[in-house]
């Protein structure tokens with residue numbers, strides 16, 4: 150059922166991401182930086198907010214004039230700050246909603262990821278409340294509308310003895326205590342949201358909270374231009390002796406206000422309740438099929454910390470050795486945080502297919518898809534693999550679907566994440582001549598479903614991160630293409646070109662395993 | 677060259693996003709209230725009389741009470757409904773019986789209603805009953821008012837101030 154909603158959404162995101170990739174380099178792609186952009190907008194809002202607060206008069210009767218002063222007399226400074234404050238807030242809504250829908254579309258909210266989702270929901274609400282209280286503070290006609298509709302809506306709940314909307318009945322009913330409450334809330338709620346955001350990131354390691362500089366400059370420049378060309382204005386002072394009449398709503402923050410205003414209270418309140426319950430329970434609708442989490446096999450773990458460094462979800466910690474082996478530490482997996490991506494297996498030096506068949510047990514492994522299983526699958530797929538320019542392609546379950554590939558000379562192995570592949574497998578396939586060339590593919594560049602699979606793979610192959618791909622592996626027989634789900638064409642083109650390149654290569658000499666190589670491997674294997 | 681084109685493309689995306697944000701931050705305009713009309717808002721919170729008058733307790737009854745709760749009178753907590761009518765130019769806009777709030781029915785009765793009317797001069801009659809009687813009204817105010825288009829006039833009720841307040 151959920152798949153019916155997720156699949157088309159995912160399709161749209163994939164297409165949009167590819168479209169943006171035409172003009173943005175992968176690390177600048179806005180769709181791959183939504184969370185970071187959220188933080189960026191948050192900081193702009195904070196800085197501009199502090200600035201305008203210095204000019205803001207917190208009395209209900211003086212507030213409007215103090216803001217008019219900023220906008221008219223100080224348009225070049227406080228006025229720009231006011232506009233930045235408004236437009237960055239609107240930008241925050243846009244990126245937050247996209248982030249929210251995207252995590253849903255990519256199915257990254259169930260299983261142990263529930264935590265990131267559930268901490269996101271109150272942030273979503275608080276961002277809206279912060280924006281609504283912000284519009285209140287201007288005390289113009291829009292503020293009057295917001296005040297009246299908000300209080301009328303709250304009055305549907307039988308909790309106030311006297312309807313609070315009566316505070317806005319007529320000019321002489323207006324009191325400043327309500328206004329002071331709004332000023333307070335407008336500052337307190339974003340601060341609480343920041344604390345929640347900190348919790349939001351507890352289960353992802355090395356979260357991307359700063360957008361890359363190029364993207365940050367572009368976003369900041371467009372906000373500035375917008376602020377100068379189309380400055381934020383007030384809509385005439387509030388006057389409770391008049392109806393607000395026609396008003397320019399901020400459709401990012403207030404799209405539901407016409408509904409709250411016109412629909413019966415029981416309908417809007419139960420609607421809000423249903424949506425809230427739905428948002429809070431969606432990670433379990435239905436619950437994710439349980440996958441087995443990574444397991445450490447102590448006798449094979451040498452405490453090298455690579456798995457802990459590479460785990461994208463902070464699920465591995467290094468503890469004091471418990472089994473008496475002469476190593477400093479051992480890896481420990483927290484099952485409540487592990488998403489079973491297998492990236493740790495790809496990081497483990499003992500996960501090498503060169504080990505003897507009987508003792509291929511990695512220091513850390515996925516019980517329902519072990520390294521030994523992977524080696525077996527590779528061997529099965531390549532046995533027999535005849536013909537010329539034979540290509541073995543490793544891909545992942547979240548990238549382009551590998552069924553229906555047209556080329557006869559290509560065989561495929563699909564994994565949880567390409568980061569699950571220890572680089573020694575590439576060496577294994579080529580040196581054992583199981584295939585003539587190896588292709589690695591997966592999610593789009595910088596858009597890895599398990600966050601770091603593509604990044605660590607690139608770094609391991611470039612020999613910048615352990616475990617490094619051995620020098621002896623002939624690079625001309627290896628291709629890496631981060632195609633993403635929408636990258637079928639890109640992948641096909643690469644495969645055709647690679648086939649041509651392979652046929653142009655001179656025939657390879659039979660594999661030689663130097664005795665010293667073997668010894669080293671055995672040492673590694675023995676931990 | 678490709679890089680230049682890419683930057684141009686990014687510029688277009690940024691411009692489109694900025695236009696989108698700039699536009700929807702205040703537009704399209706929302707007509708919250710029918711143009712050329714005026715508004716009358718009737719709202720108050722008022723506690724009506726108790727359903728029964730307070731009476732003196734007999735000395736026997738007082739003796740039955742725990743010592744720290746002994747008192748000369750007993751009062752019913754529950755209040756009667758408040759009956760309200762609003763007539764504008766002879767048309768009855770409202771005729772309603774308002775229940776007291778609170779689980780024991782001992783709170784004030786509340787109302788908050790808005791009516792859109794044509795601008796101009798109107799004869800308004802507001803009536804309210806908060807006593808235990810079943811007919812007639814305890815308060816009635818007639819007022820000729822003038823409303824311009826877009827004006828909002830509130831009718832409040834405060835028993836201490838003598839009844840309905842137009843403002």
Ligand code: HEM
Nearest residue numbers: 184185187188245252257258262265266269270273356357
């Ligand atoms: C201002 C609002 C928000 C900000 C600034 C924000 C920021 C972030 C950041 C920086 C990450 C880490 C991304 C990465 O480095 O891979 C993240 C992850 C996540 N966010 Fe948010 N977020 C916000 C609101 C929300 C909301 C409203 C939801 C949904 C209810 C949500 C759901 C998630 C989920 C499920 C993840 C985890 C993704 C994964 O497991 O790979 N976020 N968020």
Ligand code: SF4
Nearest residue numbers: 460487488490491493
């Ligand atoms: S499977 Fe993935 S999430 Fe689990 S411990 Fe390994 S790297 Fe971390």
Ligand code: SF4
Nearest residue numbers: 450451453456497512
């Ligand atoms: S990568 Fe392997 S050997 Fe290194 S600490 Fe993790 S489990 Fe142990």
